[in-house]
Structure formats: structure tokens, C-alpha cells
Amino acid sequence: MKIGRRTFLRLVAQFSAAGVLVGFIPTYVRSWKTPVRPPGAVEEDLFLARCLRCGRCLEVCPTGAITLAGVEDGLMAVGTPTVDALRGPCEAFAGRCDGLLPCVRSCPSGALQWGRGIKIGSAEIDRSLCIAWKRDGGCLVCKEVCPVPEAIQVGEKKPHFNPDACIGCGRCVYACPAEPKALKVTSTGVMRTR
Amino acid sequence: MKRMSHLLALRVLAPMVFLVLFAVRIGVSGTVCSLSFAATDITCPLGFIQSSLAARGFPLALLVSALIPLAAAALLGRFFCGWICGAGLTLDLTRRISNKRGPRVAKDPDQPIDGRGRVGASKLEGLALLGFFLGISFVLGYPAFCLVCPVGILYRNVLLASTQGTVGLDILAMPVLVAIEVFASKSWCGSLCPVGKTLSLVSAWSLFKPRVNASTCVKCGACAQVCHVNIDPVTANTTQLADCTKCLACRDACPKGSISMKP
Numbered sequence: 001m002k003i004g005r006r007t008f009l010r011l012v013a014q015f016s017a018a019g020v021l022v023g024f025i026p027t028y029v030r031s032w033k034t035p036v037r038p039p040g041a042v043e044e045d046l047f048l049a050r051c052l053r054c055g056r057c058l059e060v061c062p063t064g065a066i067t068l069a070g071v072e073d074g075l076m077a078v079g080t081p082t083v084d085a086l087r088g089p090c091e092a093f094a095g096r097c098d099g100l101l102p103c104v105r106s107c108p109s110g111a112l113q114w115g116r117g118i119k120i121g122s123a124e125i126d127r128s129l130c131i132a133w134k135r136d137g138g139c140l141v142c143k144e145v146c147p148v149p150e151a152i153q154v155g156e157k158k159p160h161f162n163p164d165a166c167i168g169c170g171r172c173v174y175a176c177p178a179e180p181k182a183l184k185v186t187s188t189g190v191m192r193t194r
Numbered sequence: 195m196k197r198m199s200h201l202l203a204l205r206v207l208a209p210m211v212f213l214v215l216f217a218v219r220i221g222v223s224g225t226v227c228s229l230s231f232a233a234t235d236i237t238c239p240l241g242f243i244q245s246s247l248a249a250r251g252f253p254l255a256l257l258v259s260a261l262i263p264l265a266a267a268a269l270l271g272r273f274f275c276g277w278i279c280g281a282g283l284t285l286d287l288t289r290r291i292s293n294k295r296g297p298r299v300a301k302d303p304d305q306p307i308d309g310r311g312r313v314g315a316s317k318l319e320g321l322a323l324l325g326f327f328l329g330i331s332f333v334l335g336y337p338a339f340c341l342v343c344p345v346g347i348l349y350r351n352v353l354l355a356s357t358q359g360t361v362g363l364d365i366l367a368m369p370v371l372v373a374i375e376v377f378a379s380k381s382w383c384g385s386l387c388p389v390g391k392t393l394s395l396v397s398a399w400s401l402f403k404p405r406v407n408a409s410t411c412v413k414c415g416a417c418a419q420v421c422h423v424n425i426d427p428v429t430a431n432t433t434q435l436a437d438c439t440k441c442l443a444c445r446d447a448c449p450k451g452s453i454s455m456k457p
Contacts, residue, residue, distance in 0.1 A: 011319065015326050048336045049248035052241045053346060054227035055353045059219065068354055070362040078341050078364055079350055087358070108228045108235050109245055110253040 034187045035073050035082040036121045036168065038066055039092035040104040040112040043192045050111040053079030057103035057112060062096045063088030065170065066103060083120060085170025085185045093118045093167055094147035119191040121168030123151075125161050129182035132158045142172035142183065163189055201446045205276065209283040216349060217356040225349035226278070227340065228259070235259035238346075240324075240392045244337035247328060267393040271400035275383055275390050275423075276439030280352075281344040282383050282390075284368065285375050286422045286441075292376045315385040324388040339388050344371050384423030384437055398436040401457035404444050410452040417444035417453060427453060 034044055038057055041047050058066040058081055065088035069077040081103070083090050091097045104112040123142075131139040137157030146152045150165040152172070168190065173183045215222055216229075223230045228237040235255065242260035246252040263274070275282045327339040340346055344367055351361045375382055383390055404417070404427040411428060418426035420443040425434055427444050445453040 007318075011322060014319075015322065018326065019330070045335060046249060049250075050245050052227050052237065052245055052337065053340045053350065054225050054229075054237075054241070055350050056224040056228055056230070059223055059353060059357060064358070067358060067360075068350060068362060071364060075341065076336055078362070079346065106224075106230075108237055108253075108256055108259060110249075110256065 033074070034190075035069055035077060035080075036084075036170075036185055036187050037190070037192075038081050038083055038103045038112055039090060039101060039118045039120050040107075040115045041120075041192055042111060042113055043194055046194070047111050047192075048076055048080065050109045051080050052109045052111075054108070055079070055081070056106040056108065057081045060102040060106045061088070062102065063091055065090050083170065083185070085173035086181070089171040089174045090120060090169045091171075092120075093169060095169075095171075113193060115191070115193045117191050119167045119189065121185045121187040122163040122166040122189045123161055123168065123170070123172055123183050123185050124163075124188075125159065126182050126184075129178050129180060130159070131178050131182070133182075139177065141175050141177055145171045145175045147171065199446055201442055205441055205443075206283065206287070208277045209280045212278050213280050213349075213352055217352050219356070225346065225353055227343075227346045227349065234262070236262050238389065239264045240343075240389050241337060241340055241346075243392070244328065244331040244339060247332040248335045248337055263393075264396050267400070268396045269400060271397040271402055271436075271438055271440050272390060272393045273402075273440040274393060275387075276441035279345055279383075280348050281368070281371070282387075282439070284348075284372065285382050288372050288375045289381075289422055315381060317385060320385045320387075320391050323386055324391045327388055342367060343389065344368060344382075344387075345389055381422075381424055383439070384425075390437070390439075394436045397438075398432050400436075402440055402455050403435050403438060404430075404453050404455060407452040407454070410450045412450055414449065416447045416449060420444060420447040 037047065038061075042050065053068075055068060058068060065083050065085065066081045067084045067087060069080045069082050071078055073082065089095070092101055101114070104114060107113075127133040140154060140157070140159060142159050143152045143154055147169065148165055148167055151162055151167070153160045153162060168185050168187075170185045173181060173185055176183045216225065221231065226238060227241050228235065230236075235258075237256055237259040239260045242252065242256055245256070267274070330338040347364050347367050351365045355361050371382060404425075406417075406428050413428060415426075417428065421427070422441065422443065423437045423439055425438055440455065442455060445455055
């Protein structure tokens, strides 16, 4: 194969332009936010490196909680799994998946691995939307569905969230009857393995 | 327009059947990026290489699952591109519809010229693109091509659509690629696609290749015209034949029946 100077310069120009597009933009765009990952996800850097974006964890999730990140979650995360509590709760702890973790078992790449403790994030409450906080009591659905005894404490008929105990499963979010939901799960305080 | 041949109908149908299989998830689970079939894991070799470069390591099981399609390609060639890949089907049909091909003069086999006399991407550009994505994967630490891979995007969105009834914005990459194929005529499948290129690298000595019977061949060029990866079966060498997707279009097009695919 003979490469003329013109061809060579064209190639160099094309690939540097492509390099800027494919390489560096996602690197900066990534730092927007860390999505809530399925249980057993390794540290975010390693996770992004290993994950094949194949979607197998999504397919096996019994509660349908796993969905795939889109362009809006940062270009680097496109196609990676995230847990969306609005679709379903993560039942990795005290639920259908306890001790089974189908998402972890289905992962071929080692991006999801058996971890020691499960904490995929923590729930946050917006008191201005919460029925109990607005009406001075009357609704404790979040407390009823919460699998962790200390995560939600009741004081004066209102829920108080303890982000340190919360595992981020999102059962409270899924069950919250307020419209719009008073609760959301973020990746704050997540425990991830190396 | 000419009547659609049985072979073409079959080749259009086959990738669609696979898409439907992945959508209804009978027999297979996952996507072509990584799937489970008959309790065996099969992983896209390019995804494996990129992930290993990005993470500086790999689980042994992942290596085994990526060797399966590589071994299949070494034995049978790039049949995946011709019969299974849904993105390949889309682009092949695009080329068929957009290119009313006239007689083609293959002056330099590394610079394919299509029916409109436009120069497609060369093999060198294809290899450079593959190397580029591998480099990006290693340096920046994520499987860079997987983010933009048309094959992966198509199957990911089929999975999303069939399980959750939504599609991602990344599906827009498909019409973009179709537009590039129509207006720039780069021959994505034949020259550029890094997945296809990875399979090409191991399939130079595969069993099935178009073999031209020189005693009956009249050098009419019909086979070269129909080839969607720009191979001229009459003059092609081993390196060029590595790109063959076993689509059998050349055998079908030969007026003399001079082309055989038998090993």
C-alpha cells in the first residue's frame, strides 16, 4: 500500500477531528453526574472501562428497574445500565433478588461483581412535595415498604430519612403516592468495589 | 426494476429473523455485543479487545466468549456481516437503492469506485479507524467504538424497545450512517466498519471463498458490480477476499455459473 503525502495529511486531519469528537468531548461531558448503577458495580472509572454496553443486565432484571443510559446522561455513559426506581425497585437486598443478583450473574465483563455490602445510592426527600410533611401526617407508605429498619425513622408522624443507613433500593420512590414523587434516589454515598 | 432474486430475499430475511429473535428473546438473550445462546456466552471480539485495553485486564471467561466468534470467522469468514448483522443489512439495502451501478473499473483495488464513479474509503482508512478506536479506548479508558457502533446501537435499541417500549437518542446514528452511505458512498461495511475489520483480520484463510472457474469466466464484471464490499472475485487476492461476507451475490449474478463457494 502506497500512501501519498496528500492522503497522509488528509488521514491525519480526519482522525484528529474525529479524535476531538469521539475522545475528548465524552471525557468532559462525563463529569455531569454519576448515575445510580446496578448492585455490585465496580468503581465508576473501571465500570466505564469494562462495561460492554450489551444490555444483558437490563434483560434479566426481574423488577425492570434497570434501563440504559442515554445521551442525556453523559456521552461516555451511553448504553451503560442505570437503576431507575420509577420503573421498579432494586430488590438486591431483602427481595426477589436477595442472594441471586441476576444482573451480576449475567454480566460477562466483570463490570458488575459480587460485593460485600449493597448500597447503590441513597433516597432523598423533597418535603415540599411529601404528603405527610404537607398535611402534617397521614402517609407513611415509604416507611412501610422500606427493607432497612433504620433508614426511615418516624417522628411526629412524618418520615425522616437517614442517608447513611439507606441502601438506595428505591422501593420508597416506587411506592410514593405523591404526584410528582416526593422522593428520588441519587448515587450519593454509594459503596462500590474495586 | 428487476425481480428480487430468491437469494436476495433470503439475505434480507435472515438478519430480520435474527432481529426478531433478539426482540422476542427466544433461544438467545442479550444483544450481539454479548449474548447467551444454548448456555454459552458469546461476546463481540472488538468489544472484548476495547474493554481489555480500557480496563488493562480482562476476566478469563470473557476471553473465551470472545474467541468463539473469532474462531467462527477464521473458519467461515465474515458470514456475520452478510447474514446476521442488521446494520449491515440496512446499509447494503441503502447501497442497492441509491447506487444504480454502471460498469466499474477497478483500477486500484484499495480505492473502491462505485457505480457513480465516486471513490469510497480505502482499506487503509478502515485499518486506521480500527487502530484509532483501539488507541482511544486505551488512552481514555472506555470502549470508545461501542458508544457509536451502529450494530450495537441497533441491537441495544431493539432490546430497549422490546423490554421497555422506548428507544434511546443514539438510534439517530442509524439515519446518519445511511445518509453518509448515500451521499459520501464510503462503503461502511466493506472498508470502514471496525467490527468487520476485526473479523477480516482473522478470516483471510477461511474455508469459503468465491472461486472463479477461469475456463468458463468471460470477464463480464457482473460479480464485481454486485459485491457490496467491493471485491472483484476474478482478480482478488487473499487479503481482499478476507472482506468477503459470504453473501453469495457474485455467484448469483454470474451469467456463466462460473463462481463457486465450495471449500
